Amino acid sequence: DAGVTQSPTHLIKTRGQQVTLRCSPKSGHDTVSWYQQALGQGPQFIFQYYEEEERQRGNFPDRFSGHQFPNYSSELNVNALLLGDSALYLCASSRGQGMETQYFGPGTRLLVL
Amino acid sequence: GENVGLHLPTLSVQEGDNSIINCAYSNSASDYFIWYKQESGKGPQFIIDIRSNMDKRQGQRVTVLLNKTVKHLSLQIAATQPGDSAVYFCAEFNQAGTALIFGKGTTLSVSS
Numbered sequence A: 001d002a003g004v005t006q007s008p009t010h011l012i013k014t015r016g017q018q019v020t021l022r023c024s025p026k027s028g029h030d031t032v033s034w035y036q037q038a039l040g041q042g043p044q045f046i047f048q049y050y051e052e053e054e055r056q057r058g059n060f061p062d063r064f065s066g067h068q069f070p071n072y073s074s075e076l077n078v079n080a081l082l083l084g085d086s087a088l089y090l091c092a093s094s095r096g097q098g099m100e101t102q103y104f105g106p107g108t109r110l111l112v113l
Numbered sequence B: 001g002e003n004v005g006l007h008l009p010t011l012s013v014q015e016g017d018n019s020i021i022n023c024a025y026s027n028s029a030s031d032y033f034i035w036y037k038q039e040s041g042k043g044p045q046f047i048i049d050i051r052s053n054m055d056k057r058q059g060q061r062v063t064v065l066l067n068k069t070v071k072h073l074s075l076q077i078a079a080t081q082p083g084d085s086a087v088y089f090c091a092e093f094n095q096a097g098t099a100l101i102f103g104k105g106t107t108l109s110v111s112s
Helices: none
Strands: A005-007 A010-013 A019-024 A031-037 A044-050 A053-057 A064-068 A074-078 A087-094 A108-112 B004-006 B010-014 B019-025 B032-038 B045-051 B056-058 B062-067 B072-077 B086-093 B100-102 B106-111
Touching (some): A010 A019, A019 A108, A031 A074, A074 A087, B019 B106, B032 B062, B045 B062
Parallel strands (some): A010 A108
Antiparallel strands (some): A005 A019, A019 A074, A031 A044, A044 A053, A064 A074, B004 B019, B019 B072, B086 B100, B086 B106
């Protein structure tokens, strides 16, 4: 049973560029949440997707956008990258709506120069 | 407001000792709590969870205790092993039940 997978594992971009990160949920899961984790901090919620729609959004600017596909996989897009966007981006999947356990992928390490 | 925090940023123990990691939360309406373990360079790994209608839940070598009166959670690891060295986070759901809110984490170091 495959767990949550993310790609790429590492990425280096320069300020102003755009980036797309990808996530495939755990088998049987239909909900995908994205988190940003700065060094030494706990993950911060970006947004959650369910039934191909953004269900809730955290305190992140519109430069952060996402998408969920019919097969439940998801993308996170960040435009106009800033140095402060350097972080570990985590995808978590869960089953259905409500308070269900979220299982995390290995993350994508983004470095913005 | 919603806040989940941990009492100690670091904890050092000897192999074989029992470890206790503490967590305080501020939202008395919180219904569901999860403990995660995060090793260096990896994503958080689910350890154990507990819902607010329980006081205690046991897993393999781990026990979570919930004290709703003082809004306190603890994770107990029995016979701690070097492989338990990691950062441990407690997390609770926001009021909408969508987002996990994490504390800053406790770094557990196990020496043999």
